[in-house]
Amino acid sequence: MLSIAPQPAREPTPPFQYTLRTLLLLFVVLGSSLAVFGGWGIAVFGLVVGLAIYVRQAQSLPSLAELVVIVVVLLVLVALLLPAAQTARESGRRVQCASNLKQLAIALLYYEKANGCFPPAYITDKNGKPMHSWRTLILPHMDLSALYNLFKFSEPWDGPNNRKPGTVPVMVYVCPSDPAVRQPAAARTSYVAVVGPNTAWAGDKPRKLADFGKHASTTIMLVEVTNSGIDWAEPKDLSLDSITADSGASTTLALTSNHGKQKDFFTYISDSRVNVAMADGSVRSLWLGNRSAEELRKLFEIGGCTEEEIGEPERHLNWPNIAALAVWLASVGALLVGAVRGRKTLLGPPAAR
DSSP, X not given: OOOOOOOOOOOOOOOOOOOHHHHHHHHHHHHHHHHHHGGGHHHHHHHHHHHHHHHHHOSOOTTHHHHHHHHHHHHHHHHHHHHHHHHHHHHHHHHXXXXXXXXXXXXXXXXXXXXXXXXXXXXXXXXXXXXXXXXXXXXXXGTOHHHHTTOOTTSOTTSTTTHXXXXXXXXXXOOTTOGGGGOTTOOBOSEEEEESTTSSBBTTXXXXXXXXXXXXXXXXXXXXXXXXXXXXXXXXXXXXXXXXXXXXXXXXXXXXXXXXXXXXXXXXXXXXXXXXXXXXXXXXXXXXXXXXXXXXXXXXXXXXXXHHHHSOOOOEEOHHHHHHHHHHHHHHHHHHHHHHHHHHHHHOOGGGO
């Protein structure tokens, strides 16, 4: 009679052992996860450690190599997409601001075509007092004729009959990155003209597109600002003298777009830039830099911009983020490889299982 010798009971797999090497590796994974994912790094770290423990203690997996590869690929995709998602909101605001400027620039060109000239920065009464803004004059060219018809141009913009239409928020005049838009009662504007001698806006004297000649593409019509304190219907903008005063810091703040640093996970723009609309209807990114009063004055004069100042900004590699991602990938890979090796050691060769 055939007898079968009893097989010794298999000892349970010991739990994941935290050796000094493993602990150091875990600290590297944690630090690099925080560097790559920000606050989400804690969740990613927990996912990686849980996966390593599962791989280490699992008794049977149909295709361990494929499982590890799939999970690592998914984690890499998360590593690439999550930082982009964190900056997507502000990027969208920047695009919306540029889109608003484009609409205003086109409306100005439609006005010029219909009237033979651009609107003046403001229209005045018989005593030369500003009454209404160019922003009110171009409303019909943005399909806002109904709002335009509510204004009584014989009264100032804040007169008895104009207070109601003048406080209607007009979204095309609002940049979503402007803190002023968080005040629902204020019909503020984020876009202004720069008024002064030899600029695109000569006060109550309108200019023609022909006045710019071949310099329309290098002449600034509009700039975006934050916390302007100006209602869109108010006949007020930035004067050339005010932004070219010898106060570098305040000048930069007056023209800031408030979009934050223009960067993604892998690249960034080091220049300080603001969106501007040119006389030819294009919207460009203006480099501010540390300019003197004389340089700023020249910048806003007719044809005062160069391609270098309004061209596409140079992007630089974000080496700290790239290094953090490389460390994260290497440390996660080392942790998973260690878990796979530990599992093989515990289970022994296939013939002994």
